[in-house]
Amino acid sequence: MSVTVQFCGAARTVTGSSYLFQTARGRILVDCGLFQGQKTLKELNYGTFPFRPADIDAVLLTHAHIDHSGLLPKLVRGGFDGPIFATRGTIDLCSYMLPDAGSIQESEVAALNRRNAARGRKDVTPIYTRADAVAALQSFRPVAYESWVEVIKGVRARYWNAGHLLGSASIELEFAEANGARPLRVLVSGDVGPEAKLLQPDPEAPSDLDYVISEATYGDRVRAVTTPEQRRQHLAGEVRDAAAAKGALLIPAFAVERTQELIVDLVDLMERGEVPAAPIFLDSPLAIHATEVFREHATSLDPTVDVSRLLNSPHLKFTETVDESKAIMRLTGFHIVIAASGMCDAGRIRHHLKRWLWNERATVLLAGYQANGTLGRFLQNGAKAVRIQGEEIRVAARIRMIDDYSGHADGAGMAHWIAARRPIARGLFLVHGEEEAIAGLAERVGERIIPAAKIYQPVLDDIYELSTAEPRVLDVDHRRRLEPEAVTQLDWHNEMSELMLDINDKIGTAADDRARGVIIRRLRRALDDGG
Known part of the structure; x- marks a missing residue:
């Protein structure tokens, strides 16, 4: 039986995860x-x-993070009427995350359309609405870990705890052969958590597979080995430094899991007297609801951590309404704000960044992966100024990075995970990573764990035939939505933003009005020559 897979997302990039398997019996x-x-x-x-x-x-949904689940409402609205299989933890999180994503779509598009109207531009339609997301939730069907479920005739799936997030899974697929021969066995890793991750068990998965489709988010780096106590002490050092600066400590964090991990450790450190006691404002309606889900699932989390008690600490302040969020911005002195999004590209964190980025007393602590082209990546790379909602903001705050809370295994961890899946008979596909990360993981596992000739690095919209002795890429060039380089390189929007910042900086630091006029005239000539 012919089986193909199309890489519809997370190919040479870390977002948009989506893989389409097609057989004669269904998709x-x-x-x-x-x-x-x-x-x-x-x-x-x-x-x-x-x-x-x-x-x-x-x-089949690996977990609730929006870069894996976020287009499901659009899929359902577009005509999909089948089941969405997911673990109970994933379903409970999606019941908040998808409607929240729909609400964000509606509010941000409404703001954009107000600006478009002033500029004489056309209105934009939301990708989907909150109502679309609520409707999509009716399609979810719960599955248990390590139990087979028939997906369509001739195809069954089994979920394994990936140790990444509450409810996260690696998904094992078996495609039956008509002649009764050994079924084709494929494992999709989803996002694989590191060993000894706070709140989650170590990842599990089967071995003896034909294909493995593996994430490579941190494939080109190796973190220093750390213990839970070392992680807390690293965080404690950052908090003490931020407190000494007497300004806000802003932590852009993914609303689900990362936020709860940070709260647990921050409260623990305060209770132990290792950092100054201060209010911890959780300024994200989604994160507040997700925290409630974590409380409900506390018994399935790390038994060595008193999750329920720590998530009910008096140090923790929920700011669900817009007015409550605005009130935080009037505070001075040391306080902690945890707000989404983790890459600073949406949500309430942008308002706090506008309020504090220019202030040298403030600290911004990046606590997770910052994708290429995001505001978080620009801050991580040392930008002197950034644009937020069309406004230029000078960066004077301390920008710090803590990688101890990553939900992803590093290069060494992924190599260990892949090695444990052997034998891998036909091929290893590396996805969910930028080019450097994928290349780094390919080099790490090539020959030592799996022959380099069996490692594949698909690009967006590639289709591979899997039922042959070795995978064969099919011709899809005429159907590509983007050229491969458009996925991997910064686009003109990013270049335009950087250019505007550079122009403003150059004009602002010019010696006098005459020098500023010279710069402007040169720019005009360059524009005329280009036309």
């Missing part, structure tokens, strides 16, 4: 995630899928 989609980062990628969210939603028979 199965693993994940249906939102693209994030540079605008060229995000525009894919507004375009058509590279398939007809009505043709999809079932969806």
Whole structure:
């Protein structure tokens, strides 16, 4: 039986996870995630899928993060009427995360359309609405870990705890052969957590597979070995430094899992007297609801951590309404604000960054992966000024990075995880990583763990035939939504933003009005020559 897989997202990038498996008996989609980062990628969210939603028979969801689940409401609205299989933890988180994403779509598009109207531009339609997201939740079907479920006739799936997030899974697929021969066995890693991750167990998965589709988010780096106590002490040092500066400590954090991990450790450190006691404002309605889900699932989390008690600390302040959020911005002195999004590209964190980035007393602590083209990546790379909602903000705050809370295994961890899947008979596909990370992981596992000739690095919309002795890429160039280099390089939107900042800086630091006039005239001549 012919089996193909199309890489509809997370190919040479870390967002938009989506893999379409097609057989003579039907079509199965693993994940249906939102693209994030540079605008060229995000525009894919507004375009058509590279398939007809009505043709999809079932969806298998690895976990609730929006870059894996965020386009499900659009899929359902577009005609998909099959089941969405997911673990109970994933379903409970998605019940908040997807409606929240729809609300964000509506509010941000409304603001954009007000600006477009003033500029004489056309209105933009949201990718989907809150109502679309609520409707999509009716399609979810719960599955248990390590139990087979028939997805369509001739295809069954089994979920394994990936140790990444509450409810996260690696998904094992078996495609039956008509002649009774050994079924084709494929494992999609989802996002794989590091060993000894706070709140989650170590990842599990089967071995003896034909294919493994593996994430490579941190494939080109190796973190220093750390213990839970070392992680807390690293965080404690950052908090003490921020307190000494007498300004706000802003932590852009993913609303689900990362936020709860940080709260648990921050409260623990305060209770132990190792950092100054201060209010911890959780300024994200989604993170507040997600924290409630974590409380409900406390018994399934790390038994050595008193999750329920720590998440109910009096140090923790929930700011759900807009007015409560605005009140935080009137505070001075040391306090902690945890707000989404983790890459600083949406949500309330942008308002706090506008309030504090220019202030040298403030600290911004990046606590997770910052995708190429995001505001978080620009801050991580040392930008002197950034643009937020069209406004230029000088960066004087201390920008710090803590990688101890990553939800992803590093290069060494992924190599260990891949080695444990052996034998891998036909091929290893490396996805969910930028080019350097994928290349780094390929070099790490090539020959030592799996022959280099069996390692594949697909680009967006590639289709591979899997039922042959070795995978064969099919001709899809005429159907690509983006050229490969458009996925991997900063787009013109990013270059334009950087250019505007550079122009403003050059003019602002010119010696006098005459020098400023010279710069402006040169720019005008360059524009005229280019025309």
